[in-house]
Amino acid sequence: MTDEPRETTPRRYLRIPHAEPGQTVGLFGGSFNPPHSGHRLVAEVALKRLGLDQVWWMVTPGNPLKDHGNLAPLGDRLAAVEHFAAHPRMRVTALEARLGSPYSARTITRLATRRPQVSFVWIMGADNLATFHRWQDWRSIMRQVPVVVVDRPGATLSALWSPTAQTFARARWPEEQAGALARAAAPAWTFLHAPRDPTSSTALRAANGRW
Numbered sequence: 329m330t331d332e333p334r335e336t337t338p339r340r341y342l343r344i345p346h347a348e349p350g351q352t353v354g355l356f357g358g359s360f361n362p363p364h365s366g367h368r369l370v371a372e373v374a375l376k377r378l379g380l381d382q383v384w385w386m387v388t389p390g391n392p393l394k395d396h397g398n399l400a401p402l403g404d405r406l407a408a409v410e411h412f413a414a415h416p417r418m419r420v421t422a423l424e425a426r427l428g429s430p431y432s433a434r435t436i437t438r439l440a441t442r443r444p445q446v447s448f449v450w451i452m453g454a455d456n457l458a459t460f461h462r463w464q465d466w467r468s469i470m471r472q473v474p475v476v477v478v479d480r481p482g483a484t485l486s487a488l489w490s491p492t493a494q495t496f497a498r499a500r501w502p503e504e505q506a507g508a509l510a511r512a513a514a515p516a517w518t519f520l521h522a523p524r525d526p527t528s529s530t531a532l533r534a535a536n537g538r539w
Contacts, residue, residue: 341387341406341422349445351381352510354476356451357424357432360387360409361399362532366453366525368412370478373522374451375417377506378476383418383451385409386435389425398533433465436472449510450475454483454519461491470496474509475517481524488519 347353354374360367371383387406390399400408402422409420424430427438432450439448450473452460457477460466469475470492477487487493493500499515506518 337402337406337422337425341420342426343421344423344426344439344442345382345384345419345421347382347443347446350447352378352447352449353443354378354380354383354449354451354510355386355436355439355473356383357386357388357435358456359390359399359529360385360405361529362405363409363412364525364527364529364532365412366480366527369523369525370451370453370480371413371418372415373478373520374449374476375415377503377520377522378449378510379507380449380510381417383413383415384423385413385418385420386423387420388430389422390430431464433463433468433472436469440472447511448473451478452476453478453480454487455480457492457519458483458486458490461495466492467495470499470515470517473514474512475514476506476509477517477519479519479521479524481526493519 356371375383387409389402406420406422413420424435427435450469454477496515496517499517501509501516501518503518503520506520509516509518
């Protein structure tokens with residue numbers, strides 16, 4: 329986590345967004361340092377193809393697997409994400425700052441406890457699936473909630489041959505059945521082929537400094 333004090337984060341981002349019982353919600357976590365059109369595309373594809381009621385962009389205080397030296401303040405990233413999440417069914421949150429953990433497995437567990445009548449789905453780009461086995465309790469995530477993986481440039485093969493994909497090969501759903509995934513019992517995951525936006529946070533930081 330970053331050393332940014334929690335009180336600097338606007339309170340509206342620390343609240344768990346409202347969701348009606350029975351709704352399906354996609355959890356889209358990341359550093360978003362900075363957010364870009366490729367992130368928006370992943371969120372849109374998951375929203376439409378799975379027929380989700382909402383997508384919650386969960387901006388992490390700091391990814392434990394990444395160097396925080398060039399990480400913009402959480403408040404700045406939240407404000408920037410608002411631009412790309414400008415959609416009536418998308419919400420921007422700093423839930424991990426509120427819940428006190430940078431680990432997605434714990435966040436999912438706590439959300440499921442607080443919203444037991446909501447069906448959650450984890451959303452990620454294919455580049456994240458390629459390294460997902462390095463996440464803390466990654467097997468737990470796969471066993472807690474369905475997972476949707478959206479294709480990203482240069483990541484298709486590495487994602488589909490990743491340790492996670494191989495470990496949970498029998499739990500993979502055909503993408504034409506993605507519309508039913510959100511209410512499936514975990515483990516269940518699918519890989520969605522979609523238009524691929526080459527924009528990356530790394531390239532944007534290299535071109536523009538921190539941002």
